Amino acid sequence: MALTNFILTVAGVSAAILILRSDVRNSSAIFRRNIRQIRNWIEEESLSSSSKAAEKVKPKQVDGQVHPKDTPKDN
Known part of the structure; x- marks a missing residue:
């Protein structure tokens, strides 16, 4: 009877270890993916x-450079 209990305990612990190892491996893979x-x-x-932020920044005007909308129109 003692030998049977020992064998069943070893089998149960081994099965639990195998399940937990694969569970930990899967969990760590999911964690890395996340x-x-x-x-x-x-x-x-x-x-x-x-x-x-770059769109909000107003471009700086270089000396001598005039934007077309800043030039006076000839009427």
Whole structure:
């Protein structure tokens, strides 16, 4: 009886270890995938916010350069 209990305990513990190892492996793969996705979202957001900020910045006028809308019209 003791030998049977020992064998069943070893089999149960081994099965639990195998299940947990694969579960940990799957969870870590999902975690890495999620981190990659979050990193991509952050990069996209920073790129879009920097492009929006660049649109708001007024371009500087170089000496001697005149924009067409600033020139007087001949009437």
